[in-house]
Amino acid sequence: MSTQMSSASTSDFAFPVAARYAGMASSPLKDIFSLAARPDVVSFAGGIPDPSLFALEDIAECYDWVLRERGTRALQYGVSEGEAELREQAARRLSRELPTDASQIRVTSGSQEGLFVAAEALIEPGDVVLVESPTYLAAVQAFAVHGARMVGVETDDGGVLPDALDAAIRAHHPRLVYLIPTFQNPTGRSMSAERRAQVADVLRRHDVPLIEDDPYGELSFDGERFAPIASEPGMSSRTLLMKSMSKLMSPGVRIGWIRAEGPILDTLAVAKAAISMQSSVVDQLTVARYLETKDLDAHVAKVIEVYRERRDAMAQALTGRLPEGAHVTRPQGGMFLWAALGEGWDAQDLLADAVSAGVAYLPGWSFFAEDADRSTMRLSFVTHSPEVIADGVGRLGEVIARRG
Template sequence: MPPSSPTPSAFTFPVAARYAGMASSPLKDIFALAAKPDVVSFAGGIPDPSLFALEDIAECYDWVLTHQGTRALQYGVSEGEAELREQAARRLSRDLATDASQIRITSGSQEGLFVAAEALLEPGDVVLVESPTYLAAVQAFAVHGARMVGVETDDGGVLPDALDRAIRLHRPRLVYLIPTFQNPTGRSMSAERRAQVAEVLRRYDVPLIEDDPYGELSFDGHRFAPIAAEPGMSGRTLLMKSMSKLMSPGVRIGWIRAEGPILDTLAVAKAAISMQSSVVDQLTVARYLETKDLDAHVRRVIEVYRARRDAMAAALTPVLPAQAHVTRPEGGMFLWAALGEGYDAQLMLDDAVAAGVAYLPGWSFYAEDPDLSTMRLSFVTHSPEVIEQAVGRLGEVIARQG
């Protein structure tokens, strides 16, 4: 006989105040939507697994386990394995001179954000973020007691004058930005805007966390230099990078570039959180970067993503209300649609899921004063044909609310 279900315990664990009310999280809900077999989900930034370089990755795992097996399965160092730090520094040096000693390995850039928050934030600190911004960064900062303040943006990213005013008013501990193919909007800052933002940060001596998981997914081949590469910014910036969108999210490898004493603090924080990232995964990623052509793989992925971006943009145009505003990113993974007054994307979601399509309501990406008419749609997971059909069903749901 199968075992019976356990009887629920009457005991309730006391929960830390910073997690009070967090029975779920937007990220958990994203993956739940993506897992529904009868729903075409645009909710999560989920790479198409058919595009993974599976044979190359498997070959690298085999090589590591054959030639470095006992080391790969042993404890490692909190700073990260030397080979991977060398490879990370080499890639970063294309835009910003970097030494392996300036790299700290993390289990994806998401852990990087948590490590940075652990190292930098005290309860009550203010963090300035774009409005809207990456929801999991808000969560990572919030559980460390920080208060997020949204800074006004336009289609070119955060507004330098608004950032200046916010710094003078709130005296923030740090600023968090995603300058390239931003999550959730897909927007990118021009070189001029980056220079203006850097000038504001230098003037007030405010540190920057620059998150760049999407920067290499450029559809026109243009690579944006990070704000960290602006004069006087490398030493005041924690630059976050990730292999999740380039190689595989399941590998969970990313890194932080930093300079000076904060590097030691980051290593201590990392050790307290997870001791070290998986050594076998680190060595495999290092082997992949050393022996395989990541840039060629990314070019193949970009061709597919560009076609899917075009398919989604074309399908959305006729089904959105006249007042709607939609971004058209030149890279990355996301479109952002603001439907306009009278629409509530959260209220529409149940009807959309019933119609077999899901998106992420935009309110969760705002630190404050959310635009309830907004939605984030990821175009990278599905074929153009599936995108066209699903957006058509979404259009019928939007029309009913209008």
């Protein structure tokens, strides 16, 4: 009887949920992975690397070495700042773009945790955070659960508009600005060197800090490399520059880092400790070993060749499949295309029919902090072969044609 009473009382009990999570029974990221896991659906919803491209043998060799040569340390607690070997390797790699010392690196469990660490360290409830319109949906979530109010800043195909950013800073007095300048998620857009200099000038004049998120910058299809905004004069000390190994080595390893300068480094370490104490020591030492002994640049070059072909396949397949007047980006790197179907179209409303037809994408409304364009959708081209891409886009085109 006591067991039955316990079961009944458990089923009737509901934990009180914090207001910041009220109504969030799911999340766009959770939904992405659910769609991607369905074998009957060609999913363009998630930026999920093709696992056949992982450097499995090299990574396994590095794990084996770490467990054999550094096993007791690798299985022990670590430090919140990150393991010294990884911070050295991260600094060495970053120094190709911006002079960096290992002391300026804070390791995170991927750039997603980096966003939460930064939000924990910087944001007070009620603070305004300026973001691109549209922007990375999980960043909006990370800032929102810390009480921030996001304000979207107008963009064009070259990224955030400097005049619009200037006006938004004057109007809203933000705590910080969050930008993804290179192969942006979700649009794939990149800022030119001139635009980056203009944005840096606005931020310096108003003395506003920047979170610069750069998980895709090395995935350049034409070889052009963009210097981070943090490398502009006067910007390195006012920028948290976030990097990740997820798109370059493996998303399952969950290792990234933040580059910063000055007292904020101590605060980031305290915030990291409060959230997760440390990132996995095994994974940190393995990534450090990989960066020290393997050729990541050569691996990335192979990945880029495949991604470029898939980008071209998706762009070609979309030709003639979208409504007249639709706008599609053609990124020079990264993982995503962004399509705006135009007035009268609702990509969220269209999704159920698309999934029934065996194809999925991510409706664009979730990437807007405000004033969402509901005709938009994000399409990732990295997961599938050109043949599967053509098939999936064909299914999507049929759904659109039936609605047109």
